[in-house]
Amino acid sequence: MVKYPLEPYRIKVVERIRTTTRAEREQILKEAGYNLFLVKGEDCLIDLLTDSGTSAMSDEQWAGLVRGDESYASSRSFFRFERVVKEITGFTHVIPTHQGRASERILFSIMGGEGKTVPNNTHFDTTRANVEFSGATALDLAIPEARIPAEEHPFKGNIDLTALEQLIEEQGTENIPLVMITITNNTSGGQPVSLENIRAAREVCDRAGLPLFIDACRFAENAWFIKEREPGQGDRSIAEIAGEIFSYADGCTMSAKKDGLVNIGGFLGLHDDELAVKAKNLLILTEGFTTYGGLAGRDLEAIAQGLEEVLEDDYLTCRINQVRSLGEAISEAGVPIVKPTGGHAIYIDARAMLPHIPPLEYPGQAFVIELYREAGIRAVEIGSVMFAHRDPETGEELPADLDLVRLAIPRRVYTQSHLEYVAEAVRAVFERRDSIHGVRITEQAPMLRHFNARFSPLEDK
Numbered sequence: 001m002v003k004y005p006l007e008p009y010r011i012k013v014v015e016r017i018r019t020t021t022r023a024e025r026e027q028i029l030k031e032a033g034y035n036l037f038l039v040k041g042e043d044c045l046i047d048l049l050t051d052s053g054t055s056a057m058s059d060e061q062w063a064g065l066v067r068g069d070e071s072y073a074s075s076r077s078f079f080r081f082e083r084v085v086k087e088i089t090g091f092t093h094v095i096p097t098h099q100g101r102a103s104e105r106i107l108f109s110i111m112g113g114e115g116k117t118v119p120n121n122t123h124f125d126t127t128r129a130n131v132e133f134s135g136a137t138a139l140d141l142a143i144p145e146a147r148i149p150a151e152e153h154p155f156k157g158n159i160d161l162t163a164l165e166q167l168i169e170e171q172g173t174e175n176i177p178l179v180m181i182t183i184t185n186n187t188s189g190g191q192p193v194s195l196e197n198i199r200a201a202r203e204v205c206d207r208a209g210l211p212l213f214i215d216a217c218r219f220a221e222n223a224w225f226i227k228e229r230e231p232g233q234g235d236r237s238i239a240e241i242a243g244e245i246f247s248y249a250d251g252c253t254m255s256a257k258k259d260g261l262v263n264i265g266g267f268l269g270l271h272d273d274e275l276a277v278k279a280k281n282l283l284i285l286t287e288g289f290t291t292y293g294g295l296a297g298r299d300l301e302a303i304a305q306g307l308e309e310v311l312e313d314d315y316l317t318c319r320i321n322q323v324r325s326l327g328e329a330i331s332e333a334g335v336p337i338v339k340p341t342g343g344h345a346i347y348i349d350a351r352a353m354l355p356h357i358p359p360l361e362y363p364g365q366a367f368v369i370e371l372y373r374e375a376g377i378r379a380v381e382i383g384s385v386m387f388a389h390r391d392p393e394t395g396e397e398l399p400a401d402l403d404l405v406r407l408a409i410p411r412r413v414y415t416q417s418h419l420e421y422v423a424e425a426v427r428a429v430f431e432r433r434d435s436i437h438g439v440r441i442t443e444q445a446p447m448l449r450h451f452n453a454r455f456s457p458l459e460d461k
Contacts, residue, residue, distance in 0.1 A: 005321045008314040009412060012059065017045055020376050033454025034369050034439060036378045045376035046414065046422055051344045052217075053099075053257035053264060054410035058309060061261065061302045068298025073289050077297035077304075084304040088239065088311070089216075089246040091269035093276035095283055096293030096300065100217055100255025101126040103268040105133075106282045107213070107253060110275065111177040112136040119167055120180040120215070121159040122146070122187040125386055127180070127215060127253075129448050136177070139167070146188040147401055149338045149349040154229040155194035156340075157185030157222075159201055168208045179205050182215035183222035183245070187382060189404070190218070190323075190342020192225035195233065195244060202248040211250035211272075217258040219245060221343030224316040238311045251275075258344070261306030261411055265299050319343075322419065323409050329423035335430045344408060348426070350383065351403040353433055359384045359399030361438025361458060367405045367429065369457075370436050375425035382406045385441075386450045 020028070020043060032038035041047060047054070069075040078096070085094045097103045104127050112118065112134025123131065123138045131138040141163045145153040159181055168176060181201060185191045198214075205212045223241040226233050233241060246252065250272065256265040270276045280290045287294040295303075309315060320343055327341035330348070338347035350364040357363040364381035371377050383403030390397055407422065429436075437459035444453040 005318050007318055007412075007415075008312070009058070018042060019045055022373065025373055025376060029369060029373060033443070034365075034457065035450075035453055035455060036368055036372060036380065037451050038454075039372070039378060043376070044372075044378040046418055047378045048345075048407040048409065048422070049378045049380050051258060051408040051410055052255060053262070054413065055257075055261045055263065055306075056410070056412040057261065057263070057302060058305070058412075060309070061305045064301030064305050065298040068296060068301045070297045072292070074291050075297045075300070077300040078291040081300040081304045084307050085267060085269065088242060088307060089252065089269050090243065091246070091251065091271060092273070093270040093279075095268040095270070095276070095279055095290065096295055097266045097268060097283070097287055098294035099257055099264060100215075100253055100266045101130060102287055102294065103253035103255075103266050104130040106268060106279050106287075107251070108134045108136065109282060110278050113177075116175055116177050117167070117171055118178060118180060119159075119164055119176065121157055121182055121185050121193065123180075124182060124186045124215075125448060125450070127182070128387075133447070140187075141167070142185065142188055146185070146191065149189070149336065149347070149352065149402065149404070152339050153191075154340070155192055155197060155225075157183065157188060157191035157193040158197040159193070161197070161200055161204060164201065164204055168204070168210070173208050173210055176208075176210055178211045178213050178250075180213045180215055184218045184225070184343050186218070186344075187387070189338030189347040190221075190344045191338075191340075192222045192229070192343065194230055195226050195241065196230065198245055198248050212248060214246065214249045214252040215254075216246075216252040216269075217255040217266075218343055219254075220259045220310040220316060221320065224320055225343065228320075238313060238316060242311065256303045256306065259307075259310045260303045261310055262299065262302045265295050265303045267293075319411060322416075325416070326407070326409070326419045326423060329420070330426050333423075333427045333430060335426055338404065346407040346409075347382065348405040348407070349402070350381075350405050353430065354436055356434065357436070357438040359403055360388075360397060361440065362403070362455075363438065364403040364405050365455060366436050366438050369439070369455075370429050371405075371425060374429050375421070377407075377422055377425055380406050380408065381450065385453065 114135035116136040128138040336349040336352040354363040364383040384399040387400040439455040
């Protein structure tokens with residue numbers, strides 16, 4: 001069998017990408033304040049900033065854009081969308097939103113608040129921000145193995161059940177509005193959560209009388225890992241495994257921009273009737289009517305089709321192995337990465353690669369700058385820029401637990417030759433790693449600073 005699996009599709013439309021010179025990239029970096037979020041997409045040869053909203057849609061999804069019913073209320077496209085989501089998740093109420101963070105904002109506006117704590121295996125950036133914007137505390141309870149990048153563990157995304165039970169005992173159920181599990185666990189390397197762990201978390205929540213929510217944006221990739229790695233699951237379909245995952249939850253937030261295989265959209269899934277009424281009222285106020293939620297009918301059609309396609313075994317096998325192939329090519333050159341490789345991205349351990357750069361000189365950001373300078377590849381820092389916090393007493397900035405660089409692979413977009421180019425560029429930067437300098441922040445916002453911060457290379461000072 002070939003090392004890299006055959007793509008279960010053929011290319012029908014192509015988009016030109018532009019090659020830049022090193023001198024051009026130097027100027028682009030300066031103008032963007034060395035923040036890759038502020039670099040124009042057209043100036044990126046290979047764009048691995050995110051897998052969110054960057055998928056290539058299928059011919060059937062494009063056909064759905066034409067079929068979309070644009071009735072303001074109760075469109076045909078909404079009912080198809082609702083039917084597909086209910087078939088996959090089983091939730092009583094399906095509330096469309098324009099993307100995952102809108103679902104998070106609605107949920108935590110209702111259930112968050114001062115003095116409350118929301119535990120998760122690991123919150124990603126917008127989830128954390130929406131929890132904290134409500135006044136609540138976002139608490140990460142990942143298993144210890146998640147904090148050791150080189151550690152091999154089949155379900156490194158699991159929530160620490162002992163820590164969860166201790167939290168409930170210490171804070172009381174009145175101060176914990178819900179428990180959340182993110183699948184796959186993005187912050188800790190796109191690592192999956194086992195069915196056993198989700199089931200056990202459900203039991204903990206039942207004993208405490210707490211609702212369990214799933215951040216489900218990569219639910220299909222997580223189900224694929226369960227099928228591959230968890231004993232007794234190998235003969236089940238992805239749809240069956242996904243259905244069992246959702247059966248343990250009281251609700252979910254979903255960015256369809258990941259495993260929905262679309263460029264925009266999401267939903268909030270709920271069982272609780274009273275909570276659903278409150279959520280729909282907020283939806284109408286800020287997103288749109290309950291049967292479109294900020295989306296066009298054509299978007300709802302594309303999401304419905306994408307959610308069906310993402311459950312196909314041949315698609316997921318190709319997807320996971322494409323990511324795994326890139327990880328192997330990088331790791332074999334000695335580049336330290338989070339192991340095992342996750343479902344949607346390769347995570348480089350920038351702190352291990354660049355030990356001469358202190359965490360608060362942001363080694364992850366230094367690496368993404370250097371990778372763009374080298375080859376026009378855009379990646380993203382997942383570390384002390386994105387997740388640093390401040391000492392509550394002194395106000396001093398404290399580094400994140402890890403400093404990682406994420407190479408997020410858009411779905412159905414890049415070929416193997418593109419990823420071989422990425423591997424070659426990473427190896428080139430790795431070979432001259434001792435010459436890379438840190439950066440300092442010159443401008444930043446009070447929340448989600450990584451989106452708009454500006455940096456200055458320390459070598460220039």
